[in-house]
Amino acid sequence: MLTDNFSQLFAKNSKDHELANNLWLEIFTKYSDSKRHYHTIDHLEAMISDLKNVKDKVNDWDTLLLAVFFHDIIYKAVSSTNEEDSAKIAKQRLTEAGYPIEKTEKCTRMILATKLHNLSEDNDTNFLIDVDLAILGKNEEEYRKYTEQIREEYNVYPDFIYNSGRKKVIQHLLRMEKIYKTEYFFEKYEKTARTNLVNELQELEN
Incomplete structure (x- = not known):
């Protein structure tokens, strides 16, 4: 299901199927790391399942989904910069994919917000930190x-x-x-x- 979600999401914004496949492989590999037990593909699936219940209240569904996919792409128990590192990867990959600059910036801000889970002025960000x-x-x-x-x-x-x-x-x-x-x-x-x-x-x- 997640593979289809990501493919459909990416197809809206880019015709580069090879890049889409490589990106999904990177995401899947990171979330399938043997050191992960909670921050896995199952975590992403649970988040998206919950978010579907509020889809009509979300302003930018695509960017919110991308933030979900990338928010824990870097996750190391011994690191205190997982969110910053994940946001950096998201910015690099979305820029490579030609995703709109302002939406890419929003995505990185959303990921950074999952560090402290404080109230945001942006409601999509609040949905991300809540579902996380x-x-x-x-x-x-x-x-x-x-x-x-x-x-x-x-x-x-x-x-x-x-x-x-x-x-x-x-x-x-x-x-x-x-x-x-x-x-x-x-x-x-x-x-x-x-x-x-x-x-x-x-x-x-x-």
């Missing part, structure tokens, strides 16, 4: 699977280091007035997300 955090509001079983996958991605760190960092992430999210910035995702996930985060925080502190 949608897993927080899923049921208990899905949330636990997510936490286990994240822990596996950070398995280079011993528990005392990982737990300290994870607690900071959770506390940052819980301090937000709203985890989800758009009405749709707030209504759908906010309450459950806060319950999941509080429960995880309690486990980490015990």
Whole structure:
């Protein structure tokens, strides 16, 4: 499904099929890296599935989709610049593909916004950061699977280091007035997300 989504998206903006195939191969390879357990192709599919429910509220659907595909193209547990590095790759690849400059710039800004998940003046960006955090509001079983996958991605760190960092992430999210910035995702996930985060925080502190 994702292959078709990407092919159709790219075909609207470029006739270079070889470039499209190479780009998709790069994206698929990065998200299929053996060190990834959560930030995988499945994560992209889940994001796009959720976003389809708000497609009529999105101003620039194509650019939002491209931001989804590229937002975690670089993901290393030991790096603090994943978002910046992913945005850089997106800008390079979309420029090579001849994607409009202003849309390319928007895409890179959207990707950078997934670093802190703060409220944006651009509603499409808010949809991206909300759907990136949608897993927080899923049921208990899905949330636990997510936490286990994240822990596996950070398995280079011993528990005392990982737990300290994870607690900071959770506390940052819980301090937000709203985890989800758009009405749709707030209504759908906010309450459950806060319950999941509080429960995880309690486990980490015990």
